[in-house]
């Protein structure tokens with residue numbers, strides 16, 4: 001068996017261990033400490049736009065707290081991009097609220113402005129104004145930030161920007177993670193940088209950040225004894241993991257460059273092959289190309305190609321199965337145009353790690369060319 005080529009695997013810079021050692025040496029082995037503060041500061045400096053960052057245990061926790069900050073309660077409705085990972089939608093259900101799924105457009109594969117407006121108008125007519133819009137920059141490609149923002153403003157609905165896959169992406173040089181009223185990041189093992197597991201909430205005001213940290217540390221009121229007037233959570237990031245994050249921040253831009261070069265490599269290699277298409281960056285858009293995705297002509301070809309890669313011990317994966325197609329969300333209202341279903345049928349994510357070697361890329365290439373008889 002040839003060695004496994006992964007879709008996206010952790011990639012350390014070498015600096016992580018010195019931050020971890022510092023944490024041990026100073027005994028900050030806790031969900032607070034200098035690495036947590038330092039990591040938050042590093043992300044704030046990177047994102048710009050005067051944002052505040054709360055480091056948390058996961059991106060899912062960040063979404064959960066974002067919904068709580070927006071006062072989402074049982075019985076409320078929250079709009080969510082259908083084409084995404086289930087973690088975008090699950091926290092809506094944690095709160096007893098209902099997700100309302102909205103389909104994608106073809107230029108970024110993210111939430112479709114027309115469907116979004118139809119959904120809002122229809123929900124209002126049915127008696128409930130949605131409490132929030134969760135928009136996702138899938139695979140690092142920013143959603144249509146201007147159009148989505150203007151619809152959100154028109155109906156006065158806040159945006160939660162799910163930037164879990166898009167740290168390092170920009171629109172007209174503004175970083176993803178700074179477009180939402182609240183934004184979230186993920187540092188899971190397969191993301192563009194990792195803390196093994198972790199996430200962050202990005203806020204516009206210090207007050208919101210402080211509120212998130214308060215909720216994330218068991219909602220302890222200011223008193224010498226343990227006093228609680230709110231339900232809290234244990235969602236803070238550990239100082240050890242934040243040390244990994246500090247090391248990872250030093251090479252974030254190199255990771256982005258490498259992932260973009262993977263995408264360019266595949267695009268150049270299949271330029272002549274009309275059976276494979278790629279998602280282009282719209283004018284002013286810069287994608288971190290977290291995963292390199294291709295579209296095939298049919299579902300059969302996509303599945304045959306996936307199996308051909310698997311036989312060579314190369315991991316590839318269909319694009320996210322839309323939430324409106326998931327058994328667990330079968331009763332949720334959805335506003336559909338067929339785009340995300342088509343993408344799910346014909347799309348395939350190829351190995352995209354920032355640690356992918358030239359030899360590995362060529363193995364992927366050869367396997368795909370063999371499949372097409374090239």
Ligand SMILES: *Cc1c(COP(=O)(O)O)cnc(C)c1O
Pocket residue numbers: 057058059060061084085087088136162164165185186187188197198199
């Ligand atoms: C990974 C991911 C999340 C969840 O982040 P975790 O840190 O794994 O909890 C949320 N949304 C999207 C789009 C993701 O890809």
